[in-house]
Amino acid sequence: MAKNRQWLLSSRPTGEPTAENFELVETDAPTAGTREVLVRTEYLSVDPYMRGRMRDAESYAEPWAVGDPMKAGVVGSVVESEHPDFEAGDTVTGNLLWADYAVADGDDLRPVDPDRGPISTALGVLGMPGVTAYFGTTDVAEPTAGDTVVVSAAGGAVGSVVGQIAALSGCRVVGIAGADEKIEWIESIGFDAGINYETADVRERLRETCPDGVDVYFDNVGGPITDAVWPLLNVRSRVAVCGQISTYNATETPTGPRKLMQLIQSRARVEGFLVRDYESRWDEALDRLSGWIESGDLEYEENVVEGLKNAPEAFFGLFEGTNIGKQLVRVDRA
Amino acid sequence: MAKNRQWLLSSRPTGEPTAENFELVETDAPTAGTREVLVRTEYLSVDPYMRGRMRDAESYAEPWAVGDPMKAGVVGSVVESEHPDFEAGDTVTGNLLWADYAVADGDDLRPVDPDRGPISTALGVLGMPGVTAYFGTTDVAEPTAGDTVVVSAAGGAVGSVVGQIAALSGCRVVGIAGADEKIEWIESIGFDAGINYETADVRERLRETCPDGVDVYFDNVGGPITDAVWPLLNVRSRVAVCGQISTYNATETPTGPRKLMQLIQSRARVEGFLVRDYESRWDEALDRLSGWIESGDLEYEENVVEGLKNAPEAFFGLFEGTNIGKQLVRVDRA
Numbered sequence: 001m002a003k004n005r006q007w008l009l010s011s012r013p014t015g016e017p018t019a020e021n022f023e024l025v026e027t028d029a030p031t032a033g034t035r036e037v038l039v040r041t042e043y044l045s046v047d048p049y050m051r052g053r054m055r056d057a058e059s060y061a062e063p064w065a066v067g068d069p070m071k072a073g074v075v076g077s078v079v080e081s082e083h084p085d086f087e088a089g090d091t092v093t094g095n096l097l098w099a100d101y102a103v104a105d106g107d108d109l110r111p112v113d114p115d116r117g118p119i120s121t122a123l124g125v126l127g128m129p130g131v132t133a134y135f136g137t138t139d140v141a142e143p144t145a146g147d148t149v150v151v152s153a154a155g156g157a158v159g160s161v162v163g164q165i166a167a168l169s170g171c172r173v174v175g176i177a178g179a180d181e182k183i184e185w186i187e188s189i190g191f192d193a194g195i196n197y198e199t200a201d202v203r204e205r206l207r208e209t210c211p212d213g214v215d216v217y218f219d220n221v222g223g224p225i226t227d228a229v230w231p232l233l234n235v236r237s238r239v240a241v242c243g244q245i246s247t248y249n250a251t252e253t254p255t256g257p258r259k260l261m262q263l264i265q266s267r268a269r270v271e272g273f274l275v276r277d278y279e280s281r282w283d284e285a286l287d288r289l290s291g292w293i294e295s296g297d298l299e300y301e302e303n304v305v306e307g308l309k310n311a312p313e314a315f316f317g318l319f320e321g322t323n324i325g326k327q328l329v330r331v332d333r334a
Numbered sequence: 335m336a337k338n339r340q341w342l343l344s345s346r347p348t349g350e351p352t353a354e355n356f357e358l359v360e361t362d363a364p365t366a367g368t369r370e371v372l373v374r375t376e377y378l379s380v381d382p383y384m385r386g387r388m389r390d391a392e393s394y395a396e397p398w399a400v401g402d403p404m405k406a407g408v409v410g411s412v413v414e415s416e417h418p419d420f421e422a423g424d425t426v427t428g429n430l431l432w433a434d435y436a437v438a439d440g441d442d443l444r445p446v447d448p449d450r451g452p453i454s455t456a457l458g459v460l461g462m463p464g465v466t467a468y469f470g471t472t473d474v475a476e477p478t479a480g481d482t483v484v485v486s487a488a489g490g491a492v493g494s495v496v497g498q499i500a501a502l503s504g505c506r507v508v509g510i511a512g513a514d515e516k517i518e519w520i521e522s523i524g525f526d527a528g529i530n531y532e533t534a535d536v537r538e539r540l541r542e543t544c545p546d547g548v549d550v551y552f553d554n555v556g557g558p559i560t561d562a563v564w565p566l567l568n569v570r571s572r573v574a575v576c577g578q579i580s581t582y583n584a585t586e587t588p589t590g591p592r593k594l595m596q597l598i599q600s601r602a603r604v605e606g607f608l609v610r611d612y613e614s615r616w617d618e619a620l621d622r623l624s625g626w627i628e629s630g631d632l633e634y635e636e637n638v639v640e641g642l643k644n645a646p647e648a649f650f651g652l653f654e655g656t657n658i659g660k661q662l663v664r665v666d667r668a
Contacts, residue, residue: 060599219594227590244595254595256561258588260553261578263606265394270604272597 004029005308006099007070013054015251016319021054022070022312029101031080037092037106038080041331043304044098045073045123046315051248060274070098070311075112075122086111093122098311100331116290118302124157124326125293125300126286132242132275133161134285140273141216141240145170148210150229153220154191155182157300157326158242161289162218163191164298171216174209176202176225178321185324189299202228213237222246222254230259233266241272249319301325307332338363339642340433341404347388349585350653355388356404356646363435365414371426371440372414375665377638378432379407379457380649385582394608404432404645409446409456420445427456432645434665450624452636458491458660459627459634460620466576466609467495468619474607475550475574479504482544484563487554488525489516491634491660492576495623496552497525498632505550508543510536510559512655519658523633536562547571556580556588564593567600575606583653635659641666 003026010023032038053064053071064071074096078086083106086092094109096102112122124130136158143149149166153159154175163173167190175186176195183194193209195202206214206228213234219226223246233239247254263270278285292298303323305314311329318327337360344357366372387398387405398405408430412420417440420426428443430436446456458464470492477483483500487493488509497507501524509520510529517528527543529536540548540562547568553560557580567573581588597604612619626632637657639648645663652661 222594223592224590226594227592230591241594241597244598247592247595254592255589256558257564257591257593257604258557258561258581259591260556260560260575260604260606261581261588263575263604264578264608265606267606267608267611270591270594270597272594272599272601274598274601277601 002029002101003027004099004101006097007308007311009054009064009066009068009070011066012056013051013249016249017051017054017312017316019312024309030103032082032103035083035106036103037078037083037086037109038101038103039074039076039092039094039096039109040079040101041074041076041096041099041308042091043075043120043123044096044308044311044329044331045127046311046318046327046329047073047128048243048245048248048318050315051319071095072098073123073128074102075119081106083107091119093127098308098329100308100333117293120302120304120326120328121300123328124302125161125298126289128275129157129326130161130289130300131278131282131285133158133165134289135275135278135281136218136240136242136273137162137165139278140271141166141218141238143169143171143216147171147215148212148234149173149216149218150176150206150210150214150232151191151218151220152176152225152229153243153245154186154194155179155324156220159218159220160186160189160300160325161298164189164292166216167191168292168297172210174206176221179324182324185301197225206232216240218242220245227259230262233262233268235267237266237268239268239270241270245319302328304328304330306330336363336435337361338433338435340431341642341645343388343398343400343402343404345400346390347385347583350583351385351388351646351650353646358643364437366416366437369417369440370437371412371417371420371443372435372437373408373410373426373428373430373443374413374435375408375410375430375433375642376425377409377454377457378430378642378645378663378665379461380645380652380661380663381407381462382577382579382582382652384649385653405429406432407457407462408436409453409461415440417441425453427461432642432663434642434667451627454636454638454660454662455634457662458636459495459632460623462609463491463660464495464623464634465612465616465619467492467499468623469609469612469615470552470574470576470607471496471499473612474605475500475552475572477503477505477550481505481549482546482568483507483550483552484510484540484544484548484566485525485552485554486510486559486563487577487579488520488528489513489658490554493552493554494520494523494634494659495632498523498626500550501525502626502631506544508540510555513658516658519635531559540566550574552576554579561593564596567596567602569601571600571602573602573604575604579653636662638662638664640664
């Protein structure tokens with residue numbers, strides 16, 4: 001029977017997560033029960049939202065228990081299937097584990113067509129981040145031609161897609177990211193301007209790059225960058241609140257939403273959203289996204305870390321801003 | 335020729351406004367030019383937004399210049415009219431001055447029907463505050479039957495109307511205010527519960543009075559009270575940002591909007607609005623509001639300070655929370 005390595009949450013982080021919060025254990029691979037499927041992981045996705053699950057606090061989802069396996073979006077191969085929709089050798093994606101193998105109810109898996117492109121895209125541009133970008137843009141932020149759109153974490157899996165969709169909609173798009181390589185990349189794929197928050201005065205550069213103010217702000221980060229964007233919000237502007245990575249490792253309660261006067265001045269709408277609310281419309285997003293990829297209108301990058309043992313490092317990188325595009329782990333064979 | 339007393343902005347306040355920021359001067363009353371109307375003030379309105387105009391800062395309206403007359407919503411009598419729509423003796427309302435007399439373009443005045451009720455209501459429940467409450471509730475906050483609605487500054491001219499409209503819509507309504515008399519009053523006009531923020535633990539009382547969370551928050555105040563309400567926002571809840579009186583006298587820049595994670599968890603929508611955007615629908619609001627007054631469904635209070643010389647004191651009272659209902663100044667004869 002195959003050996004199965006898997007990562008457990010061994011303790012809850014305080015502030016930045018560290019290697020001590022994770023433990024790699026090895027057991028026998030599980031087997032599939034009724035209507036279940038055994039999947040061998042090819043790629044697993046590390047995402048900022050995972051930091052929230054490691055925290056013992058009320059949120060939109062249950063926290064993960066200490067001692068339990070780390071969960072992740074996975075794309076992998078069916079090894080064994082007791083579900084009528086799948087057979088051995090199929091490529092599937094679903095919410096599985098930081099592990100070599102995992103078992104899932106077949107109803108919770110989606111088939112992935114390997115002929116449609118690299119299977120890793122099922123975790124990125126054609127997966128949760130891409131779908132998040134799609135609905136956050138079209139349904140929440142609602143950019144229209146001529147709008148100025150600002151995107152934070154613009155070099156990431158979500159932000160890079162948001163900016164390209166907005167550019168396709170005829171908007172002027174300004175991206176904020178933390179490395180010159182990211183700025184160069186986003187400016188090469190349709191962003192009109194990029195701001196490196198590590199080296200530039202963000203407020204000043206925003207005024208320069210958004211001379212007509214900001215009509216849409218797609219907020220992945222919160223904190224000081226968001227504080228810098230809000231004063232530029234135009235009348236009837238929209239803010240889509242997708243993530244707040246700047247606060248995820250905070251050990252103190254963030255200060256309050258005390259700058260709401262800026263919303264009165266601008267009559268702006270600020271709206272939080274979760275991609276899981278769009279589950280029933282997932283295929284609509286995939287059809288649009290894959291159409292744009294085929295037509296050459298949508299580009300994407302993936303940053304692949306090799307080896308299951310390096311999954312925690314790949315996760316830490318999200319908070320260091322090291323990844324361009326989607327951060328993935330390719331799982332070697334145990 | 336009649337004498338005309340009027341208040342000038344003599345200096346910009348730092349923090350709380352004080353008597354030193356105002357100067358009362360006396361001149362001759364003005365006369366009406368082409369299409370103009372000379373109005374003798376009966377009541378003038380003091381409102382929190384005026385604090386913003388006294389500040390030399392970019393906002394949704396021009397700041398008032400030092401040395402210029404203080405402006406105000408006024409209801410008064412036409413003394414002299416060069417406009418075809420008005421004649422001497424008519425009662426009118428408009429944006430005039432903290433003064434005995436003022437001249438306005440007749441196109442900028444509205445007639446007030448004294449048979450419809452006390453003319454002072456044209457500055458309160460049937461004026462800007464009432465219309466603000468109406469559109470902020472029906473168009474921005476959108477409460478539906480069964481919703482839990484929280485209103486801050488609930489004993490004020492806007493909040494008291496918001497709560498009653500929400501109660502008429504079949505909502506559970508909780509009001510927050512700063513005095514026991516206000517709590518008693520709002521509980522007598524349809525609010526299900528009141529929280530005195532001066533004496534109660536607001537977070538604890540919110541949890542008690544909103545056991546099913548908060549579907550709508552009508553925010554007149556900002557600051558710590560708003561910080562206390564946000565964590566209770568339900569999925570797909572709405573926050574109408576109407577005012578932020580807690581910050582108007584601030585001498586330091588407010589901290590940022592750092593608690594936006596709560597909007598992701600709740601997928602809440604936070605929207606600022608200004609009543610002036612609803613100018614074209616003013617009559618719709620007045621028809622609804624006066625209908626509710628006639629049917630006994632909408633009650634209001636006015637807090638009248640006697641004498642033009644006391645107008646600054648009446649204004650200061652807004653920040654001390656002394657007024658129940660609409661704060662007005664009745665202008666004596668010079």
